[in-house]
Amino acid sequence: MPTRLAALGAAVLFAVSGCSGPADEAATIVTPSAPAEDLAELPAASAGGACILWDYDFIEQTIGIRFAVAAADQIEDTSTCVVQTMSAAWPDLALSVVETTTANATIFLDTRMPAKATKLTGLGRAGYRVNAKASGGHGPTVEIGWLSEAKQLQTLRFTFAKDATAADVKGMNTKLLELAKALSTTNG
Structure with missing residues (x-):
């Protein structure tokens, strides 16, 4: 549903943030490669x-x-x-x-x-x-x-x-x- 993309984005954000170690103090920003309207249907x-x-x-x-x-x-x-x-x-x-x-x-x-x-x-x-x-x-x-x-x-x-x-x-x-x-x- 419409929240599916948001859930996918949250999962990616959690996965990326979970991979950073203590030495990596910089925040990781995840940006989608395309707006939802441009994604393949x-x-x-x-x-x-x-x-x-x-x-x-x-x-x-x-x-x-x-x-x-x-x-x-x-x-x-x-x-x-x-x-x-x-x-x-x-x-x-x-x-x-x-x-x-x-x-x-x-x-x-x-x-x-x-x-x-x-x-x-x-x-x-x-x-x-x-x-x-x-x-x-x-x-x-x-x-x-x-x-x-x-x-x-x-x-x-x-x-x-x-x-x-x-x-x-x-x-x-x-x-x-x-x-x-x-x-x-x-x-x-």
């Missing part, structure tokens, strides 16, 4: 996990926002990916994929769909969308979850920056659904 897929399913251009073409950093994780059969811009913690976009499930559409809607969610049609075997109000330091969220034709549980969540408007959220509902349809896995 690694593909989102290079983060692994669910990030292998998309790239920054694909996301930008679908929802209209350019992300530049990605982080992923995998625990047992669940892969995740979060992408962010370089300039702020929000907006961010998260994808979670559970490799396989025995749930059918009825079970998915009864057990996985949040209470205030809206059922979606035309997305996998069953799907929902839920919008949540701003909380903490971020703006509202749009979440779409679905049971894919390949019997995977997939969830997309877009978190806005604090200054998002109701019109922004309404527009993202449509855009995020298009992204979910593009990501939805099939049997074939």
Whole structure:
């Protein structure tokens, strides 16, 4: 995330300062070779996990926002990916994929769909969308979850920056659904 570069810089600073001996009393100053904006952008897929399913251009073409950093994780059969811009913690976009499930559409809607969610049609075997109000330091969220034709549980969540408007959220509902349809896995 944006703090990744700061953490890397701190690690380098600690490593360099730890290497100086008592005879070297001068302070060591570490300067980056290039500003963060000039660093090469690694593909989102290079983060692994669910990030292998998309790239920054694909996301930008679908929802209209350019992300530049990605982080992923995998625990047992669940892969995740979060992408962010370089300039702020929000907006961010998260994808979670559970490799396989025995749930059918009825079970998915009864057990996985949040209470205030809206059922979606035309997305996998069953799907929902839920919008949540701003909380903490971020703006509202749009979440779409679905049971894919390949019997995977997939969830997309877009978190806005604090200054998002109701019109922004309404527009993202449509855009995020298009992204979910593009990501939805099939049997074939």
